[in-house]
Amino acid sequence: MSSHFSNISGSDRSIANPYRVLIAGGCYSGLAVAINLLEKCDTIESPIPVEITIVDERDGFYHVIGSPLALASSSYAEKAWVKYKNIPVLQRPDVRFVHGTVDKIDPESKTAVILEQPNKVERPEVYDFFVAASGLRRVWPVVPQSATRKAYLEETGRHINAVVNSTAPVLIVGAVGIEMAAELKEVQPHVNVTLAHSRDKLLSAEPLPDNVKECALELTQQTGVDVLLNHRLKSSTPVVKEDGTELHEVEFENGHRMVASQVVMAISRSVPSTDYLPAASLSEDGHVKIRPTLQLAASDEVPNADAHFAVGDLINWSGIKRCGGAMHQGHYAGLNIHQIMLREMQGKEPVFQELGHIPPMIGLAVGKNALSYGGEGMKHGKQVMEWFFEEDLGFRIVWDHLRLSGTKA
Structure with a gap:
């Protein structure tokens, strides 16, 4: 060496x-x-x-x-x-x-x-x-794919326009979509949002205690998001109504079926x-x-x-x-x-x-609340949201921590 x-x-x-x-x-x-x-x-x-x-x-x-x-x-x-x-x-x-x-x-x-x-x-x-x-x-x-700010704004704009004008529930598939589902419901409360996850607990892939995963579920449901556990997506078939509206006929492996306006795949790859x-x-x-x-x-x-x-x-x-x-x-x-x-x-x-x-630790923003887990155990609530994310999912915190304005924090 x-x-x-x-x-x-x-x-x-x-x-x-x-x-x-x-x-x-x-x-x-x-x-x-x-x-x-x-x-x-x-x-x-x-x-x-x-x-x-x-x-x-x-x-x-x-x-x-x-x-x-x-x-x-x-x-x-x-x-x-x-x-x-x-x-x-x-x-x-x-x-x-x-x-x-x-x-x-x-x-x-x-x-x-x-x-x-x-x-x-x-x-x-x-x-x-x-x-x-x-x-x-x-x-x-999970993240926009654009390489320029102009293209990114067009990309996010198309997505926002599609979900805002939904006539049926927006289906978000995958536990990575917890924050996505919660933020959509928080910002666009008129939109029906469903989060489907293939396992029996949210955050199933993370090395976290069960009480953290259960708290994530409770906070997500409190935002008004409908959570479907043990629902692995089998198929999603686009169908066009007589008025030209495109919907998706969705079937899960457990036999459950639903119609969705949009199907958003929030699966971590x-x-x-x-x-x-x-x-x-x-x-x-x-x-x-x-x-x-x-x-x-x-x-x-x-x-x-x-x-x-x-x-x-x-x-x-x-x-x-x-x-x-x-x-x-x-x-x-x-x-x-x-x-x-x-x-x-x-x-x-x-x-x-x-x-x-580095032991397992996490901060998760869920609507107006957040949960954190680390050396001091789990905490959750509005105060945790303020500490970890404020009102902009941590943008100001990161900007100041990195001193991007050119002034010392």
């Missing part, structure tokens, strides 16, 4: 020869890396020249955990996506955004191939440090977006194998592993995937990259921040 410091250049750095940091992904963890690293490099006592490039397939920061509300409220959809050029803290000459995707990296030469939008033009990118923060690829409608990384750095299911320092797990098959980091939902680590955890990991990675820079420039022995075991 290699040391923490192997194969990292110690050449002199200047404004003309800054450290080049390439970040794949501009959501919670990727932005946390950039902002915390810049803050450390900007210190008057020991300034370090750095140039950060953030590559993302979207043209802006999208508040993913706000998706349930963005798919129910047009005004909130406008707020939930902010173009990168409109994020004040990152409007500086040493930060640039590339609208595209990282196609592959060569850890040995420290080069990447970027496919730039809109025509997927290949361009090489040389770096000193690389951070994988591209998260999980989630299907519609999320897969790590890690195809650009060396196979040796990935687990069997595609998550990135890391050390507690967020560096790639040391491997003879991955050159310069110490200069490559991974953060956010794509890492192979304990705990339920959460926005707060992603920002925490990004914070640590930014600090640890800075420590390596200090070692090269000043000979200081690095003091790394290390990620510990």
Whole structure:
């Protein structure tokens, strides 16, 4: 196994020869890396020249955990996506955004191939440090699929228009749709909303106590959503009425039938977006194998592993995937990259921040209430909603925590 410091250049750095940091992904963890690293490099006592490039397939920061509300409220959809050029803290000459995707990296030469939008033009990118923060690829409608803010507003607008004008219940299939169902009912109370789940408890896939799953059910039902447990979807057949209205005749495997205006598949099929990384750095299911320092797990098959980091939902680590955890990991990675820079420039022995075991914890917004579960057990109610989400599913909390306005929290 290699040391923490192997194969990292110690050449002199200047404004003309800054450290080049390439970040794949501009959501919670990727932005946390950039902002915390810049803050450390900007210190008057020991300034370090750095140039950060953030590559993302979207043209802006999208508040993913706000998706349930963005798919129910047009005004909130406008707020939930902010173009990168409109994020004040990152409007500086040493930060640039590339609208595209990282196609592959060569850890040995420290080069990447970027496919730039809109025509997927290949361009090489040389770096000193690389951070994988591209998260999980989630299907519609768990998150919108658009790559531009304009297309996203059209996409969410079509969905909102369809559900608002429903003449029969809107059927949401899958436990991932708890918040989606609740937000739709909260924002559009005239719409009949049904949530169907194939198991006997909500949140069945999560390592949570039964009382948490039962509380999720109670809170969902309190919003007015009709919950169908043990209902696995068998078929959904579109039918057109005489007036041209399209409905869906739905049948479940238990024999129950219903008619729905819209059938929304909120089933989690999320897969790590890690195809650009060396196979040796990935687990069997595609998550990135890391050390507690967020560096790639040391491997003879991955050159310069110490200069490559991974953060956010794509890492192979304990705990339920959460926005707060992603920002925490990004914070640590930014600090640890800075420590390596200090070692090269000043000979200081690095003091790394290390990620510990993350026990199961969750925050779930359900209408006007929320529930939380963690080290102190379960809490639920309106106060929990205020603590964890406020009135905008956590947008303000995240914006201020990441200091996106350019001011310190």
